[in-house]
Amino acid sequence: MNGQRLTVVAALERYPAQGRSGRPLGSVYLTSLTAHSGDSRRPVIFAFNGGPGSSSAYLNLGMLGLRRVQVSGPEARGPTGTIVDNHDTPLDVADIVLIDPIGTGFSRLASRGAAGEAYSAVGDAAYIAGVIRQWLKRHHREAAPAFLAGESYGAQRVASILRVLSCNGERHCTPLAVEGAILISQSIEIVNTLQRPGNVTGIAAGFPTIAALAWYHRKVDRHDRSVDGVVADALAFSSIYLSALYRENSLSVDERSAIVGQLAAFSGLAPAFFQKHLSITKDEYRNEAFRPTGQVLGTYDARYLGPVNGAGDPSTNALDTVIAAKLSRVLNEGVGVPASYSYRVYNDALDGRWTYAPVATPFSKYDYAGEFAAALRINPALKVLVAGGLYDTAASVGADAFLLNQWSVPATQTLSVHYPAGHMFYLDDASRVDFARAIRCFVGSRSIAVCRAAAQSRGIPPGIGSLPSQGQQDLAQ
Structure with a gap:
């Protein structure tokens, strides 16, 4: 040993x-x-x-x-x-x-x-x-x-x-x-791990994981960045994101547009996904990232993919x-x-x-x-x-x-x-x-x-x- x-x-x-x-x-x-x-x-x-x-x-x-x-x-x-x-x-x-x-x-x-x-x-x-x-x-x-x-x-x-x-x-x-x-x-x-509806702190805390998954599954252009660098930037953005979620209905058009742009850039999802609501949970991302191909990401290890209607968790x-x-x-x-x-x-x-x-x-x-x-x-x-x-x-x-x-x-x-x-x-x-x-x-x-x-x-x-x-x-x- x-x-x-x-x-x-x-x-x-x-x-x-x-x-x-x-x-x-x-x-x-x-x-x-x-x-x-x-x-x-x-x-x-x-x-x-x-x-x-x-x-x-x-x-x-x-x-x-x-x-x-x-x-x-x-x-x-x-x-x-x-x-x-x-x-x-x-x-x-x-x-x-x-x-x-x-x-x-x-x-x-x-x-x-x-x-x-x-x-x-x-x-x-x-x-x-x-x-x-x-x-x-x-x-x-x-x-x-x-x-x-x-x-x-x-x-x-x-x-x-x-x-x-x-x-x-x-x-x-x-x-x-x-x-x-x-x-x-x-x-x-x-309470922050589960991301209950309306818990903006939990949603902001979960976003760096979404950014890491977008990097891993090549939903975003890596630009020679490591996953650590992406997560570090997403953690920094989370404080901005948290403030935006707290003020969502009072954001100016320009403020909202800037946040939507960053959410799309980190997650690899289309900006249209965030037009109605700025929030996205980890579970929503697991189900949304590969929706066009009928696949869902694993819960315990979201590197794994499985069919949307499959039993259990693809990762376990x-x-x-x-x-x-x-x-x-x-x-x-x-x-x-x-x-x-x-x-x-x-x-x-x-x-x-x-x-x-x-x-x-x-x-x-x-x-x-x-x-x-x-x-x-x-x-x-x-x-x-x-x-x-x-x-x-x-x-x-x-x-x-x-x-x-x-x-x-x-x-x-x-x-x-x-x-x-x-x-x-x-x-x-x-x-x-x-x-x-x-x-x-x-x-x-x-x-x-x-x-x-x-x-x-x-x-x-x-x-x-x-x-x-x-x-x-x-x-x-």
Whole structure:
């Protein structure tokens, strides 16, 4: 791993999951990967996927586990599904614990009556925080630096778990200071990720993704520009776009014409598309970009194309099948799990049953970013690594920029990297190698500046609130 030989102990472990009142909620299974080093202060990364109905299979087989599934790119027909040794796992710098929340993997409810608490943002965070404490105690690792890594909804889990581990003022609770948070294709600012109708901030935040897709699919003339340059310009334009959306019905003819011209230039769509409304969401673009040929772009990786009336998502249909088919083999060979055991890679039923706020009402705040900000106030030394894919429409580089610009996190504690791939960008070989390098530095170095300088990756441009580049200033004028 990373040029080193390492002896690793792989184990499937079971932990009781308890509710906030101490009642049993179920059993949580996790995959524990620990180096046979005897170092009780060796860092530990606790990782989970999102959904909220996803197991940790994607991070396990895609990035962090001992074995990984080798997939082909969007130009091919689908993933090859070959299982290979994963030389990119950051196990050389940290032990890794892959957690399957209740209802996923082998983890199960204790009873039907426990579902309400287990399948909620509050209950989920509470019992997973408890499992993390149990693992540290069982392995005598209470003094080890702890890191949380969450993908997609898993990033929201990170925010909520940080709050629980900090004790949040609770009596008879010992705070656990997490050293770093790794947010992968995050959805903490979910209101901006989803782009709800009328949410002009979300529409502006999503536009750089549209610009990246227009570049990738050659809907615009590239003029020898890289995708990074296009995204940087689109991020700068987003602040202008946001102002225009806010004032849409009071714009002068000249102002509106200038905005329409820029929207068309970035997106590759005809100016006529924007004559009635200036807004365009990522989903609208996925359906509009190749409408003449009867094709739609994938959600999780919009480099992929599929038929308009096709089932599922063009970017994940083949991948989901491969992951489900290969994981049982990996668990059987790696930790001795009988192949007949039923592992739930993804539990679709949880998506509709999940309670995302303490009280299930439209008036709830759903303030995951606020939870993270509160954790930062309690633990101001917390380091944050934000990573995403430029062609991901389930999350977006613009939402990441917006989030980072809203947090009062010093630049000395924040590292952001974005890759020319989709939601699971680490399935791309070059992106995975680079992201592994970023994780190693993030976990092992005391200086984020060193990581930023050393990483061979695409750092996020200044962001949605930054000054436009000179070219964009000229266009705006």
